[in-house]
Amino acid sequence: NAGVTQTPKFRVLKTGQSMTLLCAQDMNHEYMYWYRQDPGMGLRLIHYSVGEGTTAKGEVPDGYNVSRLKKQNFLLGLESAAPSQTSVYFCASSYSSPPRAIGIQYFGAGTRLSVL
């Protein structure tokens, strides 16, 4: 069972460089999310998607773009990396739950990104 897979696991960028983080899930989930985790801050939502071809902003979307061209994949892009984007990034997915049903989020193992 792969679940939610994030690539890469580690990455070091220079300021101004661009990169894309890939999230893939094999559970046929409708919803996918990108969070960032900073020391002492917990996880904060960057962007999310409620279905293929749809995306929406979360709590901290500035400096990031996302795409959901295929249901199983959710890409997070940094067009011009900044040191403030040094963080651990988590992808999660969940099924579209009916009312009164918990849609549990399943998380990937995270990507540690350092921007110098």
Place this chain on the structure above:
Amino acid sequence: AQTVTQSQPEMSVQEAETVTLSCTYDTSESDYYLFWYKQPPSRQMILVIRQEAYKQQNATENRFSVNFQKAAKSFSLKISDSQLGDAAMYFCAYRSAGLQGGSEKLVFGKGTKLTVNP
């Protein structure tokens, strides 16, 4: 907007003892879900336990149980018979039960680091 507060940045417990981690939240909604996630050094986020706000009965999963006080907006996690493998960061999280798109996103607290002493 909903907020989740974990007032204990760090806690420690002796192996085989019981420890309680605190979580409070702020919301104007009446229907929602609450979760406790565990994050060991491997970084993997693991769901420990969940609670539906409309259920009065406290959730229990083996050695893990919650004390859900809806009026007080409190959701504490009790770990009984603590084991070395319980050492981790623990995050409390809130999710709206609304029907609009995106309501399933989680709002996390800042976490509590639990140390288990042998």
